Amino acid sequence: xxxxxxxxxxxxxxxxxxxxxxxxxxxxxxxxxxxxxxxxxxxxxxxxxxxxxxxxxxxxxxxxxxxxxxxxxxxxxxxxxxxxxxxxxxxxxxxxxxxxxxxxxxxxxxxxxxxxxxxxxxxxxxxxxxxxxxxxxxxxxxxxxxxxxxxxxxxxxxxxxxxxxxxxxxxxxxxxxxxxxxxxxxxxxxxxxxxxxxxxxxxxxxxxxxxxxxxxxxxxxxxxxxxxxxxxxxxxxxxxxxxxxxxxxxxxxxxxxxxxxxxxxxxxxxxxxxxxxxxxxxxxxxxx
Numbered sequence: 682x683x684x685x686x687x688x689x690x691x692x693x694x695x696x697x698x699x700x701x702x703x704x705x706x707x708x709x710x711x712x713x714x715x716x717x718x719x720x721x722x723x724x725x726x727x728x729x730x731x732x733x734x735x736x737x738x739x740x741x742x743x744x745x746x747x748x749x750x751x752x753x754x755x756x757x758x759x760x761x762x763x764x765x766x767x768x769x770x771x772x773x774x775x776x777x778x779x780x781x782x783x784x785x786x787x788x789x790x791x792x793x794x795x796x797x798x799x800x801x802x803x804x805x806x807x808x809x810x811x812x813x814x815x816x817x818x819x820x821x822x823x824x825x826x827x828x829x830x831x832x833x834x835x836x837x838x839x840x841x842x843x844x845x846x847x848x849x850x851x852x853x854x855x856x857x858x859x860x861x862x863x864x865x866x867x868x869x870x871x872x873x874x875x876x877x878x879x880x881x882x883x884x885x886x887x888x889x890x891x892x893x894x895x896x897x898x899x900x901x902x903x904x905x906x907x908x909x910x911x912x913x914x915x916x917x918x919x920x921x922x923x924x925x926x927x928x929x930x931x932x933x934x935x936x937x938x939x940x941x942x943x944x945x946x947x948x949x950x951x952x953x954x955x956x957x958x959x960x961x962x963x964x965x966x967x968x969x
Contacts, residue, residue, distance in 0.1 A: 698796035
């Protein structure tokens with residue numbers, strides 16, 4: 682049974698990702714988790730009026746400031762989503778990725794949830810704080826969809842997509858996906874992307890049908906064996922070629938609300954393409 686006693690949520694205050702807050706509230710309410718809001722105070726943050734840790738002026742509260750800004754952004758749902766949850770606020774100094782990982786260890790967090798990009802986290806994922814945290818922590822990391830903030834809405838998990846590459850770590854990844862799908866009564870699809878089957882030839886690209894049949898057949902056999910080991914009967918998607926594009930297509934085809942993948946901390950092609958996959962998908966990605 683999946684349990685999440687504590688969820689660590691680094692917030693990019695004052696440019697908070699309200700969509701990730703809504704997602705965190707959904708998980709915290711379902712699993713009865715304690716939600717820990719963490720802001721790493723940097724020189725840029727101080728310039729925005731955020732006090733140093735331990736020197737908060739009377740009446741200054743991170744959660745209250747976030748809710749106030751949510752109202753200013755016409756997000757009336759956030760206060761309702763967070764109402765009744767056990768929430769703690771933390772302000773810490775230091776290097777953002779290191780401070781986040783140290784806080785996760787100190788708080789014994791079962792999950793880190795954060796936007797894929799932002800003001801302090803850089804405009805793009807590559808080389809950013811989320812990317813460093815993603816590949817340097819053993820804690821599962823949930824990154825929000827790599828899109829601009831959308832109108833406020835409640836988050837729901839109805840369809841779960843799980844990317845596998847047939848490595849031993851897949852068992853842990855699939856286990857998370859199975860349990861999340863069960864908890865939220867969601868449809869589960871297991872996805873695998875084979876190497877490309879196209880080659881250049883006269884007139885453009887050429888697909889070798891025999892090669893494609895062998896690759897897809899081999900992947901299907903591995904998928905069947907994995908499902909037998911895991912005791913699952915999930916839907917299956919097998920694509921080929923560009924991994925981010927293929928998984929993006931799978932997400933669209935299955936109406937996925939969440940991608941679960943084994944991006945970290947082990948090797949394999951999924952980890953190699955982790956940055957690009959997260960950047961290509963408009964849905965949250967849970968990296969196990």
